[in-house]
Amino acid sequence: xxxxxxxxxxxxxxxxxxxxxxxxxxxxxxxxxxxxxxxxxxxxxxxxxxxxxxxxxxxxxxxxxxxxxxxxxxxxxxxxxxxxxxxxxxxxxxxxxxxxxxxxxxxxxxxxxxxxxxxxxxxxxxxxxxxxxxxxxxxxxxxxxxxxxxxxxxxxxxxxxxxxxxxxxxxxxxxxxxxxxxxxxxxxxxxxxxxxxxxxxxxxxxxxxxxxxxxxxxxxxxxxxxxxxxxxxxxxxxxxxxxxxxxxxxxxxxxxxxxxxxxxxxxxxxxxxxxxxxxxxxxxxxxxxxxxxxxxxxxxxxxxxxxxxxxxxxxxxxxxxxxxxxxxxxxxxxxxxxxxxxxxxxxxxxxxxxxxxxxxxxxxxxxxxxxxxxxxxxxxxxxxxxxxxxxxxxxxxxxxxxxxxxxxxxxxxxxxxxxxxxx
Ligand SMILES: Cc1cc2nc3c(=O)[nH]c(=O)nc-3n(C[C@H](O)[C@H](O)[C@H](O)COP(=O)(O)OP(=O)(O)OC[C@H]3O[C@@H](n4cnc5c(N)ncnc54)[C@H](O)[C@@H]3O)c2cc1C
Numbered sequence: 001x002x003x004x005x006x007x008x009x010x011x012x013x014x015x016x017x018x019x020x021x022x023x024x025x026x027x028x029x030x031x032x033x034x035x036x037x038x039x040x041x042x043x044x045x046x047x048x049x050x051x052x053x054x055x056x057x058x059x060x061x062x063x064x065x066x067x068x069x070x071x072x073x074x075x076x077x078x079x080x081x082x083x084x085x086x087x088x089x090x091x092x093x094x095x096x097x098x099x100x101x102x103x104x105x106x107x108x109x110x111x112x113x114x115x116x117x118x119x120x121x122x123x124x125x126x127x128x129x130x131x132x133x134x135x136x137x138x139x140x141x142x143x144x145x146x147x148x149x150x151x152x153x154x155x156x157x158x159x160x161x162x163x164x165x166x167x168x169x170x171x172x173x174x175x176x177x178x179x180x181x182x183x184x185x186x187x188x189x190x191x192x193x194x195x196x197x198x199x200x201x202x203x204x205x206x207x208x209x210x211x212x213x214x215x216x217x218x219x220x221x222x223x224x225x226x227x228x229x230x231x232x233x234x235x236x237x238x239x240x241x242x243x244x245x246x247x248x249x250x251x252x253x254x255x256x257x258x259x260x261x262x263x264x265x266x267x268x269x270x271x272x273x274x275x276x277x278x279x280x281x282x283x284x285x286x287x288x289x290x291x292x293x294x295x296x297x298x299x300x301x302x303x304x305x306x307x308x309x310x311x312x313x314x315x316x317x318x319x320x321x322x323x324x325x326x327x328x329x330x331x332x333x334x335x336x337x338x339x340x341x342x343x344x345x346x347x348x349x350x351x352x353x354x355x356x357x358x359x360x361x362x363x364x365x366x367x368x369x370x371x372x373x374x375x376x377x378x379x380x381x382x383x384x385x386x387x388x389x390x391x392x393x394x395x396x397x398x399x400x401x402x403x404x405x406x407x408x409x410x411x412x413x414x415x416x417x418x419x420x421x422x423x
Contacts, residue, residue, distance in 0.1 A: 010038070013116055020109050022335075029102070033110050036086050041117040047293050051300040056383035058294065060357065060390025062123065063243035066199065066236075073124035073158060073200045080125060080155030090129075090153035094137065097150050104338040115289070124197055127279075128152040128159035132205045135275040139222075139263045148203055148224060160201035161279075162192040162225065162249060163272065169194075170403045172207070172276075173216045173269060177251060179208040179223055185257040186210075186223060188231075191250050198234045198247040201227050206251075207272050210265050220268030224260040225251070241386050277343050279398040288327045291353075294360050294387065295320050298367075301380060305367045312367060319359050326352040344412045347404050354394040354401065361388030 013034060021027040048054045062069065083089035084098070091107040093099020100106070122129070129152055136149045151157035168174040177190025188208060198204065204225045211219040225232065231254040236244035262271050298316060307313045330349060333341055364384035365372045375382040395401050409415040 010043070013043075013113065016116070017109075017113065020112055022105060026106060026109055029106050030109050030113065033088060033113050036083075036088060037113060037117050040082055040086075041119050044116055044118040047289065049293055049296040049300075051297070051304075052379045056297075056380055057290075058297075058383040059241065059386040061239060061241060061243055061393060062245050063241060063386070069124070070200055072121060073197075075120035076122050076125045077155045077158070079120045080122075080129070080153070082155075084154045089155065090150075093133075093150075093153060094145065097142075097145050099153070108334055115287075124200065125152070125155075125158050127161055127197060128157070128201075131275055131278040132159040132161060134278050135205070135271055136224075136262060138274050139267070139271045141259075143259065144224070144262065157202045158197065158200060160195050160198045160204045160227070161275065162195055162198075162204040162206035163275075164194045165191060166193050170400055172272065173220065175207050175209060175220065177206065177208045178212070179210050179221065179256065181210075182255070185255055185260070188223065188225065188251045188254040188256055191248065193246075193248050194237075195234075195247045195249050196245055198227065198249050199236060203227060204232075204249070205262070205271075205275065207268050210268075214266065217269040218266050220272070221265045222262040222268040222271040223256045224262060225254060225256055229254050229256075231255075239389075241389050276399065277346065288323070288330070291323045291356055291360070292327075295323050297380065298360060298363060301364065301367050312363070315359075315363050315366075319356070319363055322352075322356050322359060326356055342412075344408055347399075347407055350398060351401060351404055351408075354391070357387070357391035357394050361391045364388065 017027070017030045017034060021030045047057060062072070064072065080089055087100060088110055090099040091102050091110055092104055093101070095101035133149050133152045137145055140149065148157070152159055162177075163172060163175070165175050165177060167176060175190075177188065177192065179186040179188045186208075188206065190208070192204075192206070195204070204227050206223045206225045208221055208223055209219050210221040213219070227234070231252045233250040233252070235248045235250070237246045237248060238244045239246070262268075295316075298319065302312060302316050307316070326349070329352070333345055333349070361384060365388055368381055368384065371378065371381040372385055372388075373382075399407075406418055410417050
């Protein structure tokens with residue numbers, strides 16, 4: 001990169017800071033953040049939208065080997081450590097535990113600035129810092145936060161979420177993994193499934209049944225499981241796209257010490273709800289840079305393949321408008337303090353992101369015909385297949401579309417509630 005390009009990038013970043021910082025405090029914080037980022041990372045070169053140039057980058061899930069996955073996790077941890085040491089690793093966290101104590105808007109400002117730099121992909125540690133960590137701060141004791149949450153932000157530990165089971169996904173309150181009281185703690189038995197990142201996680205937040213005689217929700221509790229305990233077995237599940245980002249986790253007579261319960265026995269459902277709210281926000285926050293780039297690549301594809309058909313041209317316009325509208329909506333939500341944003345707004349965000357991902361993949365499939373399904377080696381053709389198959393995962397992760405639409409119908413639109421006995 002030439003030095004003149006570097007200067008132009010920096011000017012753009014200064015104006016981005018001007019646009020984004022809403023107060024003098026945010027401006028001062030943003031200036032320090034920018035100085036930190038400039039000292040520790042290079043500006044990110046834009047992803048190419050030129051047809052036929054560089055890798056296609058159209059996969060939505062990691063398609064890496066175990067070794068590559070571990071290396072990515074180590075890189076994400078190292079960058080997290082660097083941020084933490086400089087005061088940017090846990091911007092909104094409680095100051096008594098090493099966090100910055102800043103409002104959400106500061107964290108958002110940092111993420112916007114960080115997004116312009118070439119830093120390691122945070123995916124391997126995102127569940128810990130974006131989902132499990134915030135739920136534990138809300139529901140865990142001070143000891144739990146110091147011993148288990150702080151290391152997530154310090155870049156010393158990775159967490160996974162042990163919720164779903166073969167018989168309990170949408171109906172999460174139906175989990176049957178049990179925890180029975182034993183000397184000095186709990187003994188856990190059962191099976192979890194679809195656990196992301198479990199192969200390299202240090203701790204797992206596990207929803208378990210502690211009282212089978214209590215009501216469905218009231219019998220649940222939340223435990224922090226050391227993933228290296230005897231009796232924990234992690235088996236990777238291979239995805240149809242080739243990689244193995246998910247696992248089955250078998251728990252056989254796993255001992256969990258007494259102090260590792262989050263909240264009281266029977267309070268597991270409220271911790272699970274707080275965790276799921278964070279998860280939906282994370283899916284909705286999915287990088288718009290990728291979506292916008294995909295829309296642009298689709299335009300190239302359409303120009304070459306089928307935009308003489310007015311129906312396909314129109315579909316491209318609808319996809320482009322959908323992505324832009326969802327971006328503007330998200331920016332609108334980000335401009336108001338988080339406490340004024342109802343959880344249902346986040347749910348809608350996740351639904352829109354997943355629908356946009358799927359619509360982009362569908363249009364690519366219709367433009368390409370058989371070349372979407374058969375790898376001919378031609379640039380920008382079969383690569384869309386990974387996008388389309390990955391998009392299915394986004395419709396399911398963090399709550400399926402059917403379940404979330406029911407939530408929006410009942411809690412936002414006030415429609416009659418679904419009869420419980422049919423669930
Ligand atoms: C990318 C990805 C990452 C994931 N990561 C994790 C993780 O880290 N940890 C974890 O614990 N889990 C994880 N999951 C699992 C995820 O939470 C579940 O897959 C999801 O909750 C759906 O559960 P299920 O797969 O059992 O489907 P089911 O609940 O069996 O649903 C099957 C179908 O039936 C429909 N359905 C079910 N009930 C109703 C109803 N009442 N009304 C209407 N339709 C209904 C569903 O919408 C769906 O279409 C992940 C999933 C994905 C795709």
